[in-house]
Amino acid sequence: MSAIAQGIAIFLMISFIAYIVSIVVPYFRRKPNPAGDSTEFEWHFLIPCRDEAAVIGNTIDRVTGTFPNTHVWVIDDDSEDATSAIVQSYAERNSFVHLVQRRLPNARTGKGDALNAAYHAMLRTLGPEVDPDRLIVCVVDADGELASNVLEQAAGPDVFGNPKVGAAQTSVWMKNRDDREPLGPGKPIRNFYTRGLLRMQDIEFRTVIAAMQSLREKTSSVGLGGNGQFTRLSVLQKIAEEAGEPWHGALLEDYELGVHVLLAGYENRHILESYVAQEALTSTRRLLTQRTRWAQGNIQCIKYLPEIVKSKHFSNSGVVESCYYLILPFLQMIGLLAWIVFAVLFFINLASGGGLSFDFTNIGWVLLMSLIFGILPFAMWGPIYKIRCEPKASWWQAIGWSIGMWLYVYYMYICQVRAFFRIFSGRNGWLKTKRNAELHLGGPVAKDT
Template sequence: MPSLLGSISLVLTVMFLAYMTFILIPYVRHKKESPGDPRRFEWHIFIPCRDEAAVIATTIARQRDRFPDAHLWVIDDDSDDDTSAIIQAHADADPHVHLVQRRRPLARTGKGDALNSAYAALNSWLPDDADRDRVIVTVVDADGEMAANALAAVAADDCFGDPVVGAAQITVWMKNRDDRMPYPERGRLANAFARYLIRMQDVEFRTVILAMQSLRSRTGTVGLGGNGQFTRLSVLDRIGEGYGAPWHGALLEDYELGLHVILAGYENRQVHETYVAQEALPSLRRLLAQRTRWSQGNIQCVKYIREIVGSRHFDSSGVLECLYYLFLPFLQIVGLVVILLTLVFQGVTIVTDPAALAGVVDHAWAFVALGMIFGIGPFAIWGVLYKLRCEPGSTWLQAVGWGVGLVFFVQYILISVTRAMARVALGRNGWAKTRRNAEVHVAGPVSVDV
């Protein structure tokens, strides 16, 4: 058994290091993109809301200021607070703001259903002779802040200027990454830990996740995110014709949509030269709930493997990338089991043969060296790249700290994927909304359906 565990551990380590290398190279080699003319397209921004009174007025005002020609379709998913009234007030004063009202029992059935309701409302509003290839639908979170150059960036000739491109995803930043007091009512230690969580989420999205997208740009499998995604209306039409509706029921409905765009014969693009900013979560509990939902949504998308493998729109590299990503939660569970069993066998060996402890001590330097190379090194490099690419004014000491901090931060995966597997096994697919940071200060800790 120990030899088998060692072999499995070696295979998983090689796969992990190979993948980290594959995403690192295109990320480092990425070339600057040129913007296009957003006037070539019509822009419609979907903003799904559920109890978003704390942030939605600011979001509407900011989008209207930065993108005066765009229409906002703000979906109230039967909120219990003043969200609907706030949206309606803006809609009454501005013809570019539209309230899409949902009511229970048809409401609160998932983000995909909420977006589909906005899609239906947009279809009813558009004239029959609208050029649906030129209509671009954008999805932004209720707290999302798109950069002022976002529409120009995705209007580029190699993005929506190319008719084969059906969807695009822009980079995600954490807008509260420099917040010094995430919890003003709490002590210094709690705020330090909250700042650490916030910064690590910014590092993760702007390096590791963006690097994954850089690899996918090469394999033709760029994924869409829930914030800052753009899709041609004609492509949404085609997906709806094939699957009944553009968005579907997976908890990772954004990645699911990206797969459908490719299966429909179009390409996705990752756009680096602009961003959408969102709130990072300063709470470990809320972070674990969010990442558990993502892992569960990933598992739900495994059902598309047969379509991916059988589609002529995915080449061999694209199939391999999708298979690795979709099976990643299962590989992570296997890795966790291997680690636990290895520790158990090592402990039993030491208890039954005390002399074995001396051997472990003698080779401790080797374990430490291997841990530094394979355990810390692949993550520490992202702290350096984050400094060079994202925070050039930071110190090298900060860069090292961010890299080492990422080593500990990513351990959330062990908890989130385990909880996701348990939820799948128990058939629990519902999910409670993750509260905004402003709501938590007012209402206290969030309750999560886990």
């Protein structure tokens, strides 16, 4: 039994190392995409909101100030705060700002439903002269800050300048990554920990996830995210015709939309040359809750595997990459169980007087395997982050980030266990993740329901 557990664990670790290599190489070899003329397209921003009074005003100011003459559709999902009133005040002063009001019992049913409501509201305002191939819909979080060059990059010849491209996802940065006192003054130890937590989230998005997307560009299987997501209106219409609505009910509705775009025969792109900045979470509890939701949404998307495998629009490499990504939560659980079985058998053998008789008990071999499979694949992102994202940082900082990433990534095992537990117990509802600016306010903080 122990040999089987060891074999499974080794196979999974080798597969993981191969995947790490396959994402790092295209990440470093990727060539920049050229910019285009954003005036050749019409741009509509969708901003879903649930109790976002703390941030929505600034977001509307930023979008309308940075991208004048673009339409902003703010969906108020029956907020209990002043979100609706704030948006309405902007809409009364600016004809490009629109409030999409949802009310219970037809509200708070998921982000996908909120986006669908804005999609239908937008369609009702469009005249016959609008070309759906040249109208681009962008989804932005209520606290999202798009870089000023994002529309030019999205309009480039390799993105929406290519008629084969149906959707694109910009890279994501953490806007509070350099905050020295994220919890306020007088809390040196807690601020030290929280600074590290903020930085790890930035490293995760700007290196690990960006590298995954670089591989997906090669395999034509780029995934979409929930912030900084761009899609042609014509593609959304085609998906709606075939599947009922553009966005659907998975907790990972963004990745789900990306799959639908690919199944519809279009391509997705990753925009690494621009970004959307969002808040990194300052609370471990809120981070685990958010990532558990993402993990659960990932597991829900496993239902698309048969369609992906059978689709003529997915390349062979795209099928392999998509299948690996979708079954990864199950592989992680198998690997976790294999190590638990190995550890239990090891201690049972030790307690029964069998001594250290396993093949892996040579301490040098154990340390080497731990370094290769358990530390390097995670610690390497610290130096990569310094080289690609923060070249002015010192190598001592990079070493610290390496240690931090090695420890940080183990959150995924906690989240995977929680996600599977939620699925098996039939729990699919969530409250929104509370913004850092809202922590002084009352109400629930990212509690699942």
